[in-house]
Amino acid sequence: MCELTLRMIDRNGAPATVNSRATFDVISLSGGGRAHDVPAGTTLQLPVGRYALVGSLITPRLGLDPSMAAMAHPELDLKHDTTVTLDTRQAAKVTANVDQPEVTGGSSLVEMGVRLGVDETQSMVFPFEQRFQEMFAGTVRGTSSATFYFGASHRLEQPRLDLFGEQPKRFPVRAVAVGAPLPVGSRTPALAFGGAGREEDLAGVEMRDRLVVLQLPWDTAPETLAERVRTVREHGGAMVAVWLRPADTVRQGTELEGQPGSRIAAAAKPSSELTGAKTAELPVLPTVQITGANAERFAALARIGGGTAAVIARPEIRDAYELSFPATGRIPAQLEQSVRKSELAAVTMAFHGYSAESPPQMHAIHQVAGVRLGTSRLGFGTPGLVRAERQEYYTPGTWAFLNTLVSQTPSVGGDLRGEELFAAGKSYRLAWNGAVTGPGFCGKRAYPADSPWAGRAAQEIDISIPLFSDGAGHTGTADLDAPGDRGSTALYREGRLFGSQATPGRAVFVAPAEEAGYRLTTEAERDEPWASLSTKVSAEWTFRSGYVQGQSQALPLLEVRYNPAVDLANSAPGGRPFTVPVTVSRQDGPAAITGLEVDASYDGGVTWRPAKVSGQNGRYDVELRHPAAGSVSLRAKAADADGNTTTQSLVHAYRLR
Template sequence: MTLAGASAQVPTSARYALSPVQLNVTDLTGAPASNALVTLVNTDSFARLRADQVPLSDGVARIQAPAGHYMLVASFHDEDAAGNTTATRQVVMDDLTVPSGTGGVTAFNVSEAIASDRITVGTPRPATQNSLSDEVLRTDATGATMTFSADVRGTTPLYVNAVDTPATGTLSNMVVWSGSATDYGYDLAFVSKDKVPANESYQARPAQLATVRNRLYKSPGHSSASGNMTAVLTDPGFGLSLTFRPATFGTVLTDYVLSTGEGTWSEEMTTPDHVTFTSPTDQYVAGRAYTEDWGKGPVAPTSTVVWNGRACAMCTAGGTLNIGLESLGDSGPGHSGVLLFGMPASYHLTAYRDGTRIGETTSTQPLTTTGQPLTPATYRAVADLDVGGSSLGTTSHTDLTMKYTPDAPSAGASDCDGGSETVPCQVLPMLGAHYDLAGLDLSDTSTTPRQRLHLTVDHLAVNGAGSDSPVTAATVDVSYDGGKTWQQARLTGAAGDYVASWPNSPVHSGVLPAIRVTAADAAGNTLSQTVTNAYRIGSAQ
C-alpha cells in the first residue's frame, strides 16, 4: 500500500482526549493476519491522527486515538509456498467512529475477505495485463487530501470492496490499468467520483480511446533494439501514475490511451542508447490518432523548454555559474532527452569566461562554479559526447558562446544551483539546433536521392524566460568521409526556421554522413555543432 499526502501528526493528550482503539485483523481463512499493512486516519482532520502501517501482533493492533470519524485501509498480500504473490487485496472501511468519553475500547474488525471484488479490464483487442493499481483519493473535512494505492505487476489479481459516499469529507477512486500485446498496448484510467463502485469490471470501448502511434527509430550504430516505454498519467487530484512496458526499437508500438477523469497522459521512451526522451503532457482526445517519433536521428545536445520541477543547466545566480548540456533532442517536437546516469560512453565539457578556462567536467550534470564577477562577459561551453558507445554510434561536438549581462532574463527563485528567494536564476542565451531528417525509415536509413533536413534554431527557455534575440544566420555542411572534407548544403529559410538539402549519392551507399551546423543571433551568441553518424544512406537511390 502506498500513501501520499500531508505528513503524519501524532496526537498528544495535551491537544486531544485519547481513547483506546483495537483493530482485529484476519486473513481469508479467518485466522489472525500476518500479511496485512493497516493505516487508520481521522477524516475530520488528518492532522489529528494518521497512523501508517500499524504494528500487528497475532492479528491485533492497539492504538490511542481522539474521538471522531475515521477511515481504515488494509492491504493484504497472499503468497504461495514459494513466497510468490498470488493476489493483493485492499480493504477500505470508511465512516468509522471513535466515540468520546465512553471509557471503553472501540474495536474494529478487519477481514481480508471484505475485499472480494476483483478488478477486471476489457479491451477491444486482446492484451495481457502488465500492471494494475487501485487508488483512493480521500479528502478530510478541512480539505486536506491523501491518496491510498494498491499496485500489482504482471497478471497478479487485485481485489477491492465497494465504499459508499462518506459522511465526512469526500472520496474518489481511480483504476489505472496497463496491458500489451506484441506491437500495441493500452494505458487506461477509470475514475469514479464519490465512491468505490461495487462493479469492478471495466470495459474500454473504441470510441473512448485515443490512438498514439509511436515510431521507434533504431540508431544505425547500436546493435541492441531493446528499450522501454513509460506512460505517465498526471491527474490534478491523484497526482502521478506510471505504467511500464518493454519497447523494441526499429518497430512501431501503438498505444491506446483513455482517462475518464481529468488526467492527461504523456509518454517517455528509453532508447537502446540509454537516452530517455519525454514528450509534453497531452490531453489525448478520444477518437483521434497521434504520431510520435522517438530517437529519430540524430540525437544531440540542444536547447529545450524547462518548467518548474527541473533545474536550469545554463543559468547564473549571482556569482554562481551553472553550465551544462544535459538536454538531448531527437526529431520529436517538444521532446527532451536525458542520458541515464553513467550511461554515455564518454562526455567532456570545458567552460570558459572571456577566453579563460574556468572549469571542466566528465559528468553529464551541469558544471557549477562560484565567485564569477557580476559584470558583462562571454561564456563559452565546449562539449564532446558519445551517445552510442560504438564505432558507429552518434557522437557530437558542440561549441557555444553566450553573452552574459547582469540583467539577463530571470527564471525564478530556485531553479538552479545558487538560486534563492533573493538571488534569482538568470538564463544564459544558449542557442540550440533541432534536426528533423526527412525520409528516414525506422533504422535511420534514407533512400531518397536528395536528403532534406528541417532545421530549427532557438534559445533555451526556463519558466518562460530566455533570450528573444532574433536568429540571424545559419549554415549546414555535410561530410561523407567522417569529417575529413565538407560540402555546403543548400539552405533556405530565415529567423531560425530553415530547410537544408544535399545529395545522397549512390557512391555513398552504406555511408553514415556527418552534419555540421552553425548559427548566430543578433546579440552575438553563437552555436557550432558537428554530429557524426547522423543517419545511414541506403542503397536504393
C-alpha cells in the first residue's frame, strides 16, 4: 500500500483545507474502483497502481459569483508515497462566444473523464453559466494519458430573461422564471420588500404594481411559494422575485448541497426544485427565482426602499448555438473559443404538431471518439417550440438527439430519437414529430448497445420495434409503462402461434434452431390527449430465420415510410389531389423491393379505397384524392425479391385543412 496525499491551491494562491469546498475524485485505471468527493488535504491508503485524479474547488469573489476550477492529473503511476498538488492558478478560463453580439445567455458544461473499456467511462461534470460565473480547467503540467478525455460544451442563445438592479449602478441578477409567464417586453418596476410573504410581513408595505422581493428558506416547497405569491397579489403586487436564501454553510459559494467538500456538480441549478412544480401549484403572478452573489444585493435594494429593477422578457428563442470542443490526452492550454457561423452547421429545427399543454424538449449530445458530450448530459433539455421552427448552429460532427414530450398527464411517452452527421458550412433541416408516424428502423437500439430493433442471436428473437417513428425517420417506441399505450406482439412459426406478449412492439421469443418461416404481428393503440394522430398502428411481417451465431443480426423486416408535405400542424390541403412520397426499405440492408400497394381511408379505417401507386426500386408516389376535411388513414402492402412481406395500417395518419 502507498500513501497518496491530495492538496489543492485556489485561484488566490491559498491552500485548500479539509474545511474548504475542494474535493478530489480518484479513479483506479486498473479496475480498482473510485473514491468520490475526497476533501483536499486528505491522505489515502491505496494499492500500487495507476490512477486518474480530478480535483475541483470554488474560490469566493467579493460581490460576484464564485470562481470555479477543475483540474486533472490524467494518469498517476503510484509506486510509493506521493503528494499531488493541483494549483488551479495554472488552469485556463473556459468561455465561448459567437459572431452574434446579442447571444450572451445559455449554459455551459465542462466534463473530464477516463475510458476504462469499450463501453465504460468514468467522468465528472461541472456546469456553469458564463454570464455570471468564471470556470477554469487544466491538467497538471507535463501529464497526459491516452485514456483521458475532456469536453467543453456551450448552449448559447439570447437570454430569455434579463433582470437588473438599477441603483446606484446597474447590476445583473441571475433569475429563472418559475410562475405565470412574464409578459414579453421591457419594464422598470419599483421594488418592494415583502419579507416571507405572509400577511404580517406585507402589512403596511406599499406594493401596488411593484416587483415584490420575498426572502424564504432554501428548502421552501413550491406549494408554499404559490401561497405567498397569492398573498402578494391580494395586496396589489404585480410581480415577485423570490430569493431562497442558502444555508450559512454555502453562502460564500453557490446554492449546492450544503456540506463542506461538495463538488460543483449542481452549481448552475436553482437552489430548490421550484421549476418542477405542477401546474396547479405554479405562482399566479409572474415570478422569478433569483440566485447567486447579486441576489442578496437585489434583496437589500428592495429592503431599503426607493429602488427599481429592469426586467426584459423575450419571446421564444429562434436562434441558438450548440458548441462542443473535445480533447483527448490532456486539457488544451487555450479554452477561450470565438466561433463564426460559417464554421458551424446551420440546422433548421421544425417542431410539428405539439401543443402548449404538451410542448417538446430537445436534448443534443455530441458523439466523438466513443464519448458523449454536451450540455444535455445533465438530463436538462432545451425547450422546443410548438408548431414552429428555430435556427440552430452546431459544431461539425455526429450529434445524437432525444426529443421528449413535456406532458401534464401522468403518462408521458412521445420520445423521438435520431442521429445526424453535420459538416461545417452546410445547411440542414430536421423535422420532428412530422406525419406520418409509424413503424421505422432507422439506426440501432441503445440498449443493448448497437443492437438491431428486431434481431436474432442464437435461438433468441428479440423484438423492440419503434412503432411511432416520425416521417423523417426519428424512432419512437410505445411507452410500455404508460397506460395510454396499449397493444400486443405475437410470433407465428410455420403458420402456428408460437408465442405472444401483451406489449406493443416489444417481445422476446426463444425459437428452435432450425430455419423456418415466421409471421410477426404487432399492434398499438395510443390514447393520450397529446396524440391525435396515428392513434392505432398495426403491422405484420413475414420472413425466414434460423440459428444465428455470435452477435445479434437484424431480421429482414420491411419498412414503409410516408413523407407527405404537411404543415407544422401535420395537416395537408383538403378537397384536391395530393401526392404522398413513399419509400420501402429493409432493416438489415439493401433489398430488391418488388411491389407496393396502398389503400386510403377517410373514415378512420372503416372503409378503404385503393390508391394509384407509381415508381420502382423502393421509391414511390401515391396519388390520393382528399376530401375537404377530416383525416387520412393509410394501409400498405409491400414485398421484396427474397419473399419478405409486410402489411401495415395507420389510423389517422394526418389531418386535412
